[in-house]
Amino acid sequence: MRQWDTSSWNTAVLLNGHLNNAANYQVSADRQVVQGVSRQVLAWTVDTDGNLATSGDRWVTVFDWNGTNWVKDPTNTLPLHSDSPSVAYIPGGQDLALAFLRRMPDGSGNYAGMGNTAHLWSAYRTFGGSWGKFVVADEAGQPVRAEQPQVDVSATGEALIILRRFGTVATNGELGQVALTRLMSTGQAYPPLYLTDDARQHWQAALGINKSTHEAVLLNVGRAMPDAATLAGLQSATDGAATPALSTAEVAVTHTILSGAGDTLETAVMQPAADPALDPTLELSQVHAPVGAMVTVTATVRNVGRADATGLEVKLYAGTPGSGSLLDTQATAPLTFNESRTVSFQVPRSAGTMPVYAQVVTNGGNVTMANDVGTAVLGALLPPTLVRVDPSPLVDGAAQVAWQAPAIPNIAGYRILRATSAGGPYELVGETIATYFTDTLLASGMTYHYVVQAYDADGLVSPYSSEVTFAVGHNTIYLPIIVR
Ligand SMILES: [Ca+2]
Numbered sequence: 206m207r208q209w210d211t212s213s214w215n216t217a218v219l220l221n222g223h224l225n226n227a228a229n230y231q232v233s234a235d236r237q238v239v240q241g242v243s244r245q246v247l248a249w250t251v252d253t254d255g256n257l258a259t260s261g262d263r264w265v266t267v268f269d270w271n272g273t274n275w276v277k278d279p280t281n282t283l284p285l286h287s288d289s290p291s292v293a294y295i296p297g298g299q300d301l302a303l304a305f306l307r308r309m310p311d312g313s314g315n316y317a318g319m320g321n322t323a324h325l326w327s328a329y330r331t332f333g334g335s336w337g338k339f340v341v342a343d344e345a346g347q348p349v350r351a352e353q354p355q356v357d358v359s360a361t362g363e364a365l366i367i368l369r370r371f372g373t374v375a376t377n378g379e380l381g382q383v384a385l386t387r388l389m390s391t392g393q394a395y396p397p398l399y400l401t402d403d404a405r406q407h408w409q410a411a412l413g414i415n416k417s418t419h420e421a422v423l424l425n426v427g428r429a430m431p432d433a434a435t436l437a438g439l440q441s442a443t444d445g446a447a448t449p450a451l452s453t454a455e456v457a458v459t460h461t462i463l464s465g466a467g468d469t470l471e472t473a474v475m476q477p478a479a480d481p482a483l484d485p486t487l488e489l490s491q492v493h494a495p496v497g498a499m500v501t502v503t504a505t506v507r508n509v510g511r512a513d514a515t516g517l518e519v520k521l522y523a524g525t526p527g528s529g530s531l532l533d534t535q536a537t538a539p540l541t542f543n544e545s546r547t548v549s550f551q552v553p554r555s556a557g558t559m560p561v562y563a564q565v566v567t568n569g570g571n572v573t574m575a576n577d578v579g580t581a582v583l584g585a586l587l588p589p590t591l592v593r594v595d596p597s598p599l600v601d602g603a604a605q606v607a608w609q610a611p612a613i614p615n616i617a618g619y620r621i622l623r624a625t626s627a628g629g630p631y632e633l634v635g636e637t638i639a640t641y642f643t644d645t646l647l648a649s650g651m652t653y654h655y656v657v658q659a660y661d662a663d664g665l666v667s668p669y670s671s672e673v674t675f676a677v678g679h680n681t682i683y684l685p686i687i688v689r
């Protein structure tokens with residue numbers, strides 16, 4: 206290590222000379238001036254035998270500059286199998302925020318040096334004290350798998366960690382998405398929020414916090430995937446996740462593409478305030494309750510902002526957003542980073558479809574109101590599923606449409622509709638209480654498109670099912686021979 210001493214480089218010092226074969230790499234540095242004295246810190250990865258294929262001799266080491274000498278972290282209690290450190294001072298003192306990865310063994314007991322097998326750790330150290338260090342857990346309490354953690358601290362002492370987060374298989378999370386979390390002064394970090402969520406890999410996250418506006422600015426690379434057609438079927442990283450499900454509330458991040466068409470260089474900007482939000486769909490205890498029945502309507506309120514959300518109320522309205530009448534209001538306790546809570550209301554179902562919506566309101570910070578509303582429809586009917594059409598086994602030239610009843614009670618029957626072009630317009634061709642229908646009035650050589658609707662005894666009708674298509678063959682008809 207050499208330092209620039211106002212006019213010249215001072216003498217280089219060997220910081221980690223205890224083992225000649227050691228590999229020292231992945232250096233992270235930070236510096237600040239405290240009461241006129243320059244303070245410096247270095248964190249890096251040491252692999253004792255210099256063989257990166259073995260990780261049981263690898264850890265993160267930290268040195269502080271005490272004004273005269275570099276001092277090795279006295280406690281040195283960070284775990285083995287660790288690498289990728291990122292270190293930063295908390296402004297105004299010598300407390301440190303640290304993020305790093307701890308490699309975990311694969312199924313064969315091997316420790317890969319890269320890839321999605323590492324757990325994210327966060328740590329905090331007061332000067333001369335020992336590290337408070339923790340595995341970062343997700344919403345379900347499971348370790349977060351990550352790459353490339355970067356820590357930065359705002360001028361107000363808010364420590365953020367950006368990471369490449371690996372989530373549930375068969376979601377965008379599997380590809381590695383950029384996520385963000387906040388560090389507590391214990392060293393523990395909150396479950397990270399996804400900031401990107403699309404069917405691409407996201408790489409090389411870098412983080413900076415604006416010293417005056419406190420905006421968090423992220424730099425990342427989105428990588429176009431060769432098998433885009435397959436990936437288009439992936440769920441959102443926040444769907445299909447571990448229990449409890451991740452929030453589907455929208456995180457307010459401003460994305461800007463700086464360059465590139467396929468592999469893009471992007472920035473994302475996140476404001477410093479709280480952002481209370483609702484999951485956009487309210488949960489109903491009964492999807493198609495009978496008229497007069499009491500339905501429990503549950504809203505999930507979550508803070509998807511950086512600061513703690515306070516002064517929160519959830520209001521439930523009958524109607525659609527912007528034109529509803531207030532049914533009930535419930536206060537709810539403050540929420541810290543990415544914390545969520547459910548708020549439930551009891552609502553009697555009125556006749557007909559009954560749209561309701563909930564809105565979270567606050568007398569505190571709120572980055573955007575765009576994510577403050579969740580909706581549901583009491584009494585709504587779900588359409589039939591698994592619709593198919595086949596040649597009728599009983600009637601030549603006829604089509605048999607079959608479907609599965611939606612998983613809701615009080616269905617009175619089904620309407621079968623047909624069109625001669627995809628997407629309609631449809632005409633009603635029959636009604637039935639069965640889950641199949643035979644359409645005999647078809648013209649040879651034509652192609653027909655079918656949808657099915659469910660209805661109830663009150664006359665409510667569901668949305669259309671998915672459409673199925675049937676091509677009628679050119680039938681040969683054998684007439685009886687008539688002899689006179
Ligand atoms: Ca080694």
Ligand SMILES: [Ca+2]
Pocket residue numbers: 480481482571572573574575576577
């Ligand atoms: Ca909001």
